[in-house]
Amino acid sequence: MNIETPISSALIKVKQYVELFYLKQKLNPIEFWKNRKKVYSGLYEMSLKYLNISAILVPSERVFSRLVCNQRRK
Numbered sequence: 471m472n473i474e475t476p477i478s479s480a481l482i483k484v485k486q487y488v489e490l491f492y493l494k495q496k497l498n499p500i501e502f503w504k505n506r507k508k509v510y511s512g513l514y515e516m517s518l519k520y521l522n523i524s525a526i527l528v529p530s531e532r533v534f535s536r537l538v539c540n541q542r543r544k
Contacts, residue, residue: 483509
């Protein structure tokens with residue numbers, strides 16, 4: 471008898487995802503997840519949350535971190 475629990479189901483989905491081929495750099499990651507949202511519904515929702523983070527935030531965070539580090543040194 472094979473009883474599937476939410477945890478075992480999640481582990482199976484993550485294992486299947488890890489075994490997928492690598493996404494080519496020229497492909498759109500959002501399209502990749504849209505095509506697989508029925509298979510990986512939970513991972514699809516997480517991908518939308520994290521893939522929509524603006525790349526412009528990274529440089530400003532680095533500048534802010536440097537300012538904070540410099541203030542601590544004084």
